[in-house]
Amino acid sequence: MRSSFLFTSESVSEGHPDKVSDQISDAVVDLFLSKDPEARVACETLTTTNRVVLAGEIRCKGVFENDAWADGALAEIEAVVRKTVKEIGYEQDGFHWETFSFENHLHGQSAHIAQGVDASGNKDEGAGDQGIMFGYASDETPDLMPATLDFSHKILAQMAADRKSGKVSFLEPDAKSQVTLRYENEKPVEATALVVSTQHAPGYFFHNGEGDEAKYGELRDYVMGVFHSVLPDGFITDKTEIHVNPTGRFEIGGPDGDAGLTGRKIIVDTYGGASPHGGGAFSGKDPTKVDRSAAYVTRYLAKNIVAAGLARRCTIQLSYAIGVAHPLSVYVDLHGTAKEGVTEDAVEAAIPSLINLTPRGIREHLGLNKPIYRKSAAYGHFGRAAEGDFFPWEKTDLVDKLNAALS
Template identity: 75%
Template structure:
């Protein structure tokens, strides 16, 4: 295990086209779960210039049953989608919440998939798909997340907050950030490179017909100030390479500048490359899909292991087969930082959390409309509250300590 190195993570804003797609897909998930906590949703979204397209498979009481839409359901879905885009802030000629073309191609869930997932008299509810899922935690930050991703998210959250409040009226919704930190003895100590590309109003650029160097310097000074506010004191020095809108102009952005698709930012959604990823996206899926629910519970378990002081870093892998309730495997890696053997933690965790799809959903209270908020600025490292992010709780700490000591 290396002690001294450089590491980089990136984040994208709520206005990035892929994140627009993720938020729309999770808007549909929340709309359906709000009406039927056992709804089945697999909603994919495509966004491009003045167009939003939904596709996928659904089942929801009072909305879509027996191949038929309930009265008013289609209009309600469209209104919810348009409202999400409005909340993000898109009122541009190339992508406007009120005028984009909308196509809804959602249809019924496959009967064969439903047969494998549904609970029966002699059968527990099965996993909605096969696959592997990972959870990770590290003591680098208070939220037990990798520092490079944590600060990448925080920079963009600040930009978005200032845009919405009017404190930075020259910003538009689309943005990306990237943070490179130098680690000494496995601890992040300084920033070697920081990158922010943010969409802006006309004129705040160095290139193109609207170029205005004075306005660009205003934008640059603002973003630099955010970087200094977000990163710990002393992390940024005159040796830090800082790139702000390095192409010189970013007026055309969002779905008008680049198509967006659900599930294309899975590393941004999770651990910024600091941990493995099973490959499955989260947004647009109800919690019977273990791509989502098992990744959440793996994070929950890994975070509790680190919070309990049993390791400084923890990676957990789960695997499932479609239609089968129990996981096929549970793997724990403490990366040489553990105070107890990995095998002991592997033995204890399934006794504290039932790792079937139903057990996960009930333990973490996932059958609720809690997902739209997860679709920007990361699914992990957020504060748990009454309305979600239950997988960020550290309520297993005492039980874990007692169990490994036994």
């Protein structure tokens, strides 16, 4: 394992077109779960210039039954979608929460999927799909996340908070960040490159001698202040390469500048490239789908293992088959950082005794059948313990049990 290296992660803001789509899809999931905790939802969202389109499959008591929508359901879905876009902050000519064209193509879930997944008789509820899911934790930040991704998220979250509070008037919702850190002895010690590209009010650019240098200077100074507020003291040096809106003008953004789709930012959503990814997206899916719930439980387990001091880094993989309740495999990698006497084999053997890894067991243990998902759809699904019950997979309540099982 390398101890000294450069590593980079990126994030995108809540106003990025793909993230707008993710938040809409998860707002729809929350709506249905608020009506029926056992709702089945697979909602995909397309956003483009002044248009939002929903498509997918649902089953929800009191909302969609017997191939028919309940009275008022369609209007309620549209209201939730518009409210989500309004809260993100889009009131632009090319994408406005109040005026965009809206299409809803959600329909009933396939009976053939339901018969294989639902519990019946002596059959336990099965996984909603096949697939592999990964969870990861590292001791390089207090929330046990990769520092490159943690800082990338926090830069954009701070910019969004300042935009919404009115602290700055020149920011618009769409933005990206990227952080490159130098690691020594496996620990981040210095930022070698920082990048922010942010949508801005007219005139706040300067590139190749064109634009308003004073206005651009105001924007750049503000972003530099965010960098210094987020990164630890001493990380930004005279050697740090800084890029703020390196292409110049960025006035047209969001869904007006680039179409957005649910599920296209899976590395931003997880570990910024520091861990493998199974390939499945989270947003738009109810928690019976193991793409979502099993990815959450692997993060929960990996975080508890690191929090317990059993290893400094941990990756966990689970695999499932559609309609089958129990995972087909459990894999643990402690990356050569395990506490003396702790082995991957022992951790793999202990995990099933600590938590039921069936889809229903995961949902019940973590309390996932709640409308908690829209908030997860921007600035990462992991590493946000401070935000309370919205992220139950960030709890470290297995520490004592893990230490007892592996002592």
